[in-house]
Amino acid sequence: MEDCYAETVSTQVEAIRAGGIVLSETVFYPEGGGQPADQGVINVGGTSIQVTDVSVDHGEILHHVESTDPITEGDDVDARIDWERRHMLMRMHTAQHLLSAVVLDMFDAKTVGNQIHPSYSRIDFEPVNFSQKDLDRIERRCNALIEEERSVSIYEEDRETVVEKLPVGRSNLDLIPDHIDPLRVVEIEGLDICPCGGTHVSNLDEIGRFIIEDRKSKGEDIDRIEFSLDA
Numbered sequence: 001m002e003d004c005y006a007e008t009v010s011t012q013v014e015a016i017r018a019g020g021i022v023l024s025e026t027v028f029y030p031e032g033g034g035q036p037a038d039q040g041v042i043n044v045g046g047t048s049i050q051v052t053d054v055s056v057d058h059g060e061i062l063h064h065v066e067s068t069d070p071i072t073e074g075d076d077v078d079a080r081i082d083w084e085r086r087h088m089l090m091r092m093h094t095a096q097h098l099l100s101a102v103v104l105d106m107f108d109a110k111t112v113g114n115q116i117h118p119s120y121s122r123i124d125f126e127p128v129n130f131s132q133k134d135l136d137r138i139e140r141r142c143n144a145l146i147e148e149e150r151s152v153s154i155y156e157e158d159r160e161t162v163v164e165k166l167p168v169g170r171s172n173l174d175l176i177p178d179h180i181d182p183l184r185v186v187e188i189e190g191l192d193i194c195p196c197g198g199t200h201v202s203n204l205d206e207i208g209r210f211i212i213e214d215r216k217s218k219g220e221d222i223d224r225i226e227f228s229l230d231a
């Protein structure tokens with residue numbers, strides 16, 4: 001994603017596949033890194049075709065549709081994402097990075113899993129057992145950082161430099177194939193850097209209020225935090 005705030009693009013249909021449509025350019029985010037795929041529409045002539053899912057298939061971004069009719073290869077189209085849903089996912093994904101960084105900082109516990117949804121998200125941490133008091137402290141810390149209006153930037157950097165800069169335990173770089181270099185990095189000003197391909201808001205203040213909804217034990221030393229956001 002070059003520009004996380006692009007809602008629409010005028011482009012051409014590059015190919016029609018069994019599973020959907022490939023465009024020359026797109027603003028749709030395919031599922032990955034715990035962030036769900038975008039939804040939206042592809043407009044051709046006067047017809048709107050609903051995009052229900054987006055995936056990467058053999059290196060191509062495939063827009064899943066119920067029927068490709070009346071689209072044919074080479075058509076000029078406008079592709080538009082469901083911006084309200086995407087912006088919610090951007091707020092959630094940035095909140096996930098914030099919470100992961102705060103918990104690493106306060107408890108030395110690593111993020112071992114996460115899933116983002118528009119209405120709530122969750123992160124699994126290890127090794128840790130949170131008390132209610134811990135959760136209150138985490139929530140307060142996250143909201144304090146949001147109120148500081150720290151900026152969020154996305155850039156590419158050599159893998160070697162990222163390895164040197166990365167806080168210990170922040171990211172499982174081993175899971176990112178060696179040939180991916182440079183890496184796309186998401187940085188929260190003065191707090192966190194993390195390699196990530198997802199979409200993010202450009203300032204923490206867009207997250208709104210951060211609310212811890214629940215804590216669940218997912219094993220002896222693994223705790224899950226579920227959280228939501230308020231405008």
Ligand SMILES: [Zn+2]
Pocket residue numbers: 033093097195196197198
């Ligand atoms: Zn991420």
